[in-house]
Amino acid sequence: MPSIRSTRREPACLAPWHRPHGRGRMLSLIDKAWVAPLTLLPVPLGRQMVRGGGRTDRGAAASRQLLIDVSVIVREDARTGIQRVVRALLAQLLENPPPGWVVRLVRATKYRGYRTAPALNGLPWSGAGAGAPLHVGRGDVFLGLDLSAHLVPRHFGQLARWKKQGVALYFMVYDLLPVLHPQWFNPRTQRHFARWLRAVALLADGAVCISESVRNELESHLAERYHLPTHSIGLHHIHLGGDLRASVPSQGRPAAFDAWLSGLGSRPSVVMVGTLEPRKGHAQALSAFEQLWAQGEDVNLIIAGKPGWKVEDLLARIRQHPELGQRLHWLDHPSDEALEVLYRHADGALMASQAEGFGLPLVEAACHGRPVLARDIPVFREVGANAARYFSGNDPQTLAAALRQWLADMQTHGRRTGPAIPWQTWSDSARQLLACLPLGIPQHP
Template identity: 30%
Template sequence: MKKILVVSEALGEPNHKRGIFHFTRELVRSLAAEGHELTLLVETTRRYRRLRRRQRRTPLFPADSRAIELLALYRFLDETNMAEPMMRSTLRRTIAWFRQRIHLATSWEFASCFLRAIGLLGLRARLIENNTVGLEYIPTDLRHLKLFRDFLLEPGFYSYQDMSALLRLPAPRIDARGYDIVLVDTPTRVAITHNPDARVICVVHDLLPLTDLRLSDVATRLFLSRLLTSLHQADELAFVSNYSMNRFRQLLPQFAHLPARVVYPRTRFDASDAIRPTPAAARSARPTFVIIVSAEPRKNLNSVIRAFRKLPHADLVVIGYTGAAHPIRSLPSNVRLAGYVDEQDKAALIAEAHGLIMPSLAEGFGVPIIEALAANTPVLCSDIPVFREVAGELADYFDPFSTESICASVTRVLAQQEEWRNKIRARREELAVRFGHHTQARDFLAHHAGPENVVALAKTSAPSAALNDLATHGT
């Protein structure tokens, strides 16, 4: 049994980043099932302090009640409205971003992080024991929090990290002494004080912030600052796909000495579904396909919308924040924007669909693919290397730049519904081993180097001049 500190921006602040959130949530479930003691690092802000004061004014609780702290913490982490960005213009979101940063820079939390970063304020771990007996209802997206034994409270930690990069300030510091493993679930700008025999494992999902030409220079530099800070402290790296690991080898060969492994994202594969066919009655009479997107051009939503203009006999349900408003004004009648939906509704939409479409031009993995396979739902996806690695022969592939190719893929899958579902069911046991949550902790905590899990990154030539230039501005 290991004592593990989880440093997760997706779980430890009210700002769920869906792909990372999914990966870490399932990993936490797997680690807890194996009996490891888990602690989550949670940032606190002015809002958290207000919630705690409000709870303390409640006469039903003793002033020193742990229930007060837990109620404030759970409510704080549940505050985000994922649908809110859909109702804001780009200008309003930009103004809100700057207001939030100014608000942070003038807060007690920012001052505390800064003083600890420069050593004028000592490290002091403030732990809250997790006991949810007094909590009657916990929302679906927060139930993973019940798996943590403790919460480590750090004022403004996740919010400060990007400000420290922008203003060239020292990285925030945390005291991780007493833990066997520090799990950093995505590159994070943090200085970790830990025991000599403890391991710091950093998860790298992809390098798209470095290679996506549509992202701003600020976003690239912030990501690089996070990445380099994490790499200089990491004892081991975990990648979500072989594709991501190979890209890392190509772009950052100076970190070839770090042991690395591939730990696929996981989902739930119920054993009872292995032989049970998907009832056709659960699917609507009219063919329906699902696509899960975010407001990024690489998600390639517009190509699929153009394809469905030519497929009036089928419907498309778009899940997620679609960003720019111009596609919304000219949507064909057979395309519906569902916006953000919770996990249960998303799972139901996937299970009832005739197929899930993944048209991305670039990805680090592609979690919706395994969610669809777990529901015995056919998968249609771009013919890119990472999707071939994930789905193999269990997907119908198309050219993401060709509307005709997407239409042809939809037509093929509609004509071969049961063939695709039977093919997925026949491979279900294999899929459960590869993508079921019960094997994730085993892969993540692999101890010894070997050809199947942990390998040293291959040594190659020196990094490119462009990346060296970025590095000089990023640390």
Template identity: 35%
Template sequence: MNMHATPDFLTDCRSSALSTGVEPPQDDATRIALHLAAQIQKEHLELHRQRVAGAIDPITAHCYLKIKELLWTVARLVGLAHLHDGTRKRIPSPPHPPLPLRGADPTSAILAADAPRLFIDVTPTHRFGGRQGIQRVVREIAKRSLRGEGSLPVVIENGRVTPYFENRGPQSPIEFRKGDKFVILDASWLATDEYVPIIETLKAAGGQLVTLIYDLIPLTQPLSVAAPMTEQFKTWFEAIVLESDRLLCISRSVADDLVSYLAREGVRTKADLRIGWWRLGADFDEQDEKSVSAEAMDVAASEAPFYLSVGTLEPRKGYSIALDAFDLLWRSNVVDARYVIVGRAGWQSEALQRDLRNHPEYGRRLFWLNDASDADLRHCYERCCALIFPSMIEGFGLPLVEAGRRGIPVIASDIPVFHEIGGADVRYFDLLDPIDLASEILRLSREAPTRLHSSYVTWDDAADAFLELVSTDAYQTRIAGPASAPAVAAPARAVS
């Protein structure tokens, strides 16, 4: 931390924090785990408070159960038992629209080609939609997949692989051939069982399985996700990742974490496993055609500067750290800045939601947009004075590149992946330290407003790099065989 530039009141806060005499753990992983444990405990207490607040007295509860039993009995007598006994047939939600075709349908030509094909799976995004990081990556790569020779986006339907395009006629299932590559680009842990037979068919045909890894958070920091997610992710990791011929990561930091995890756990992988990484783009939201919401317009209309954070509300995103930092600044009356959070409510965020809505500055200097569109987000980016990125665990960090592409100053946690992506263009604050974050915000507020001139990868460039990496087998790291020590090899061609 740059103590020489820290105002007196923040120095006093630091002195007060140190006066407890308890030394914080020096290891970042331990500090993160302890912070997450404290946040989750707070969330559990909030859930308990909500249950107690919603509890009813025993007499009322008894009457309620008796009335419900009567209604269910009547429903059975008139043939409507399926409404409450679990036998009701549920209509699955329809899949999201496939990719539109703006020219001739290339599917037949690609499938008939003698050369090996590259199939890019986007099944979960097709089924469940979503506008968060993984779905954004999937959509942008899928839209540009035809930039590669012989590459085609696909989905799994009824146990078979089919093209992911608007249906212009009957779509025949795809039959794998020797040399084909099947890239699992999406969040496949949501449907591991469906992928296993597809992978077995691919192997039998002599094809290659490539799996994209966004992060290892459920394995390395299980406190940051729901318990079922850890088990789901572990099953996926063993059934799909360890059966992959190639692994692709969204950053070098994730690749390093993966290599370390495999070595530390003594995990057996496929022979001659190769691991690579490439950079994601930052221009996807330009395609959004929705109008800006009135809420986003109101937030950005004031002349008072505002700082922006983007991401789902969940413990690992560090919103409590940022809120503590702004509380320090607001209470001291040294900064009249506003703080705007754009992100949906996520796992274990009930206490944080309550803290936001009950905050004395909520609606005045503190705002939360929990249902923002890309148009809203772009509107906020264009008008904010800086991005605050307090997250403690990330595989990449799309908000960092989104802000950087627009030249917006960024204040982010001091973690390796942010240094990899943001480099010297980002201001870093000590991990989990609201006082240091407050110092950086105050320091930036006293500088003349500016827009930086940073260069970031577009999604066209990112798609080209992705397709080249997979097509040419230019992975940067090689693991020679099962249970062997990882050995780093020079890439056949630089991938930035």
């Protein structure tokens, strides 16, 4: 599949051309005029103002539309965990659309509301063109599959108008970390996410969370922050797939990748997969491995992930580490193809995150038959059940002790393939997602 990554930026002189004109501009002004007071109202009262009326009908012969928001990934696929979910679920929904429904990709930009999204071979593509206007009606469903946190509040009026026309609005919720742990994120991300979450609280008919843990956190937050009664919004949860090959994986291996794998030697290898962020536990893990190396343990630590934010000290520490290239290895921006090989080569995966919405590397490692040592947090208990090994504590000594015992057990019992951590396919996840939406599809046990 051609790459959908694009770093192109529109020249400033073209910005006015992208702003709505004609009827679209008039609708935009009307939307802003009646929506503005909602920002000052309590959320329960605001929800009453945008309650769906269902006045617009498309006619009995027309197929209903499942409108899937791809606003972020169509502009740039940064290959984050969220965008892997978007790619994987979208591929499944396009390959197996719900009977009687038209799956339509939609996007919004800073200056233009939701329109059809450019696509190539059915998947989002950052091609030219602003897309065609959308005609919606009663019975259509909008799914905010992409995390368009900076766009949904900007086009709140359009979505509210759709809701009054009878469109059901559903949003994927990947986690609540920017509001629950703001110290891990930059101020801009915090602001965008808080505004998005308030828009979801005002507009959503339903929310689909990627774990029961996130669902419970969302339910509590809606009640405590916005005073929404239970069942005001239909809250659902699904689990994510572990089969990387079904996620429209990126291709390519770093130069001399195979030679590097061979150079790891016969010593055990533990892999940490994920963007380097403050919450991911890389600093604690590196300190724990330093203790193991000092005590004579001959083991590799492989960090696979691109640099994130607020990790300047960690990056400098890795780059200047005396074990870098020996027993410490960092794969910056690994492709999905490289991760597939890495999972197969590694003896186990370490999940040291202090908080997650799900934890894709846990089920991806399980899909490859690799054991997992994970921090003892609720979402990892939910996903890993009793099959993963767990550790507690934020100090390096505790993690080093857990690693030492885990590695010894694998060597003693020959459990390179690990216990049977439960995992499902992306096809399973897509079926779970469709079951959460008001599509009128019979559910079979």
